[in-house]
Amino acid sequence: MRYENRQEMKTRRRNLALTIAYDGTNYNGFQWQSPPRIAVQNILEDRLTKIFGDKIELAASGRTDAGVHAFGQVVNFFTDGNIPVDKIPLAAKSVLPPDIIVREAREVDKNFSALHSAKSKIYLYRIYLGAVANPFVNRFAWHIPYPLDVEAMGAALNLLVGTHDFSSFKASGGAPNMNPVRTIYVADLFNENFFGADILTIKIHASGFLYHMARNILALVVAVGRNRITLDEFQKIFDARDRSLVPATAPAHGLYLQEVFY
């Protein structure tokens, strides 16, 4: 049991929250794994234990899968270590590999939990539209070298906004008893630029995400963009609450946990 001491840890002096960015390419996802598998959490706990001096066990806003990136993952932990919060990012940089960054640290109320206090999250999904592959972008976006009907994709995303049953977008074989109702506040897309390469970025802000929900939504939205299904068919598949109607999950390496709201 890794977390048996969680209650005991709350007697430590400070509860610290960190905002973490990582390139997920080289990790077995965020959540702690038994070695020799290495997840981002393994590295973070090991290195934070080194700089704080007491054994650090994190709670995180949620898991991210192998290959998924984060710009704004949030974690918290209890510590008696006395590094001032404004010195933590640099102290962490000195012990972390360059693909994991502590962007910000702050002291939070003892009742704050990065997992349980989360109110909503933004995920981004990046698609690289170039005709020819690009070695700089290949770990950071799904390469689709075909024309996409971006207007239709935007219309499909718009159909998701609101409070709905998202069963059609849950993971196949996922926990069957999980409540599949979530609220999507924003679902839109915009253009980005990556050293001159054209990127189409999809943004989804929701009260929460079922496991694989963001990547399954993407798969179906791209099916609309490639004119494989119509908007009517998109709506019908959404309404059917049947995962088997959605194409294969979009690749992990286009997905970013961008921001968590508390």
Next chain:
Amino acid sequence: MRYENRQEMKTRRRNLALTIAYDGTNYNGFQWQSPPRIAVQNILEDRLTKIFGDKIELAASGRTDAGVHAFGQVVNFFTDGNIPVDKIPLAAKSVLPPDIIVREAREVDKNFSALHSAKSKIYLYRIYLGAVANPFVNRFAWHIPYPLDVEAMGAALNLLVGTHDFSSFKASGGAPNMNPVRTIYVADLFNENFFGADILTIKIHASGFLYHMARNILALVVAVGRNRITLDEFQKIFDARDRSLVPATAPAHGLYLQEVFY
């Protein structure tokens, strides 16, 4: 002798030129190395030999150091293999790792040499200006989290334009008898964007580059940007033809061989 058969190879039916992009992070530079060291050229020759069926030996426009990237490296080789040129990028993609891409292939005159026919080259150098490190940009730009006087940097670059002796910017310990005169046609800077991160990009178009010249120029231009030396001092160091006056070579991972002109 790897190239003993070069003349003999010219009897092969076609001379093909490829434009190559690569993320240099995981390679010991471009030029072929004895295993277990692996350079981009090792991978390219091995994989092209597989798809063309005759043993491929490349000539390239020039070397790039370990960690340096390329968007427009050019190579050529002779082959009797009969893949149509427009099919080569995809055929290469099927055998190359994702950090090496064949962007374009074309048949060229038997006298064309990617090395000897090159007339000029553009190198880019990218600096990431964010206050906080960013795990997505760290292999693709030099992170300078301090204010830079961009206007002074532009003025310093402007002093380099023209035909000059670039001895101050040669590699320390480099070949002493190399003619140090080169012509810089363009030396300027512009802003780029990398998923919302601010990037300052320096562009240098020159008739050729001494070994380490681009990175040594960058080191001195950044010294101007950080107000460590004045423009007058920059000019004096340039005129002195003395490598020992220039700060340590700028990091490899910000440099890109962007384009080669023939």
